[in-house]
Amino acid sequence: xxxxxxxxxxxxxxxxxxxxxxxxxxxxxxxxxxxxxxxxxxxxxxxxxxxxxxxxxxxxxxxxxxxxxxxxxxxxxxxxxxxxxxxxxxxxxxxxxxxxxxxxxxxxxxxxxxxxxxxxxxxxxxxxxxxxxxxxxxxxxxxxxxxxxxxxxxxxxxxxxxxxxxxxxxxxxxxxxxxxxxxxxxxxxxxxxxxxxxxxxxxxxxxxxxxxxxxxxxxxxxxxxxxxxxxxxxxxxxxxxxxxxxxxxxxxxxxxxxxxxxxxxxxxxxxxxxxxxxxxxxxxxxxxxxx
Numbered sequence: 001x002x003x004x005x006x007x008x009x010x011x012x013x014x015x016x017x018x019x020x021x022x023x024x025x026x027x028x029x030x031x032x033x034x035x036x037x038x039x040x041x042x043x044x045x046x047x048x049x050x051x052x053x054x055x056x057x058x059x060x061x062x063x064x065x066x067x068x069x070x071x072x073x074x075x076x077x078x079x080x081x082x083x084x085x086x087x088x089x090x091x092x093x094x095x096x097x098x099x100x101x102x103x104x105x106x107x108x109x110x111x112x113x114x115x116x117x118x119x120x121x122x123x124x125x126x127x128x129x130x131x132x133x134x135x136x137x138x139x140x141x142x143x144x145x146x147x148x149x150x151x152x153x154x155x156x157x158x159x160x161x162x163x164x165x166x167x168x169x170x171x172x173x174x175x176x177x178x179x180x181x182x183x184x185x186x187x188x189x190x191x192x193x194x195x196x197x198x199x200x201x202x203x204x205x206x207x208x209x210x211x212x213x214x215x216x217x218x219x220x221x222x223x224x225x226x227x228x229x230x231x232x233x234x235x236x237x238x239x240x241x242x243x244x245x246x247x248x249x250x251x252x253x254x255x256x257x258x259x260x261x262x263x264x265x266x267x268x269x270x271x272x273x274x275x276x277x278x279x280x281x282x283x284x285x286x287x288x289x290x291x
Contacts, residue, residue, distance in 0.1 A: 180289055184205055228281070245267075
């Protein structure tokens with residue numbers, strides 16, 4: 001009977017456990033979006049202010065040219081895919097094309113998020129809109145805190161950024177520090193049920209819609225050493241232009257006797273109005289509260 005071990009049949013689990021990963025497209029609906037773009041660039045436009053000045057009766061109306069400024073989003077083509085050998089498919093009892101198509105969809109989704117994050121990182125912000133790691137009551141490095149959020153809100157309010165459609169994107173590490181602070185978990189301060197859910201993701205704090213960005217192989221939120229840069233922005237401060245939204249196709253390729261599962265995406269993002277963006281540097285090794 002011992003010889004049977006050499007020819008024992010291997011039975012496969014008919015369910016495939018996919019590695020935990022972000023499905024992507026977390027930020028796509030949180031920025032200003034233009035679809036159906038023709039060409040490799042798209043022009044968003046901004047307009048300056050008009051200032052009222054005092055005049056006398058029957059005086060010539062003073063005019064102010066507010067100025068219109070173009071902001072260009074450059075589109076790029078992104079693809080993800082894999083071949084599924086038609087004979088190799090017979091060795092397993094699950095549809096590899098289905099799982100591969102799902103993985104391709106997730107890859108493009110994560111890339112979409114990274115395109116938007118990269119446009120935030122590329123935005124040139126004045127010093128007042130860059131909150132340093134040591135922006136704390138003691139001057140020591142801090143993670144994401146109430147103290148830093150209050151400074152960010154002050155900047156947005158001073159810049160006349162609308163109170164609606166403000167977003168805070170951060171990591172799970174940054175969020176964990178906030179969850180230690182009663183300001184974000186106690187019903188005395190808020191009704192977001194953070195403790196019941198164990199998360200602030202998808203909840204509103206201080207008028208900010210919290211969005212948690214996972215650690216993605218595409219890069220995620222930028223980090224240098226212990227310092228992670230996160231962002232607060234208004235929806236209209238960022239633009240996403242798409243020539244082609246995500247398209248996933250499964251085609252038979254006779255030359256390699258395989259199915260090609262491929263996804264394509266044609267998009268670009270740019271900061272339209274930097275007055276609506278604040279960057280916050282967080283030391284992720286610190287978890288003390290700084291109210």
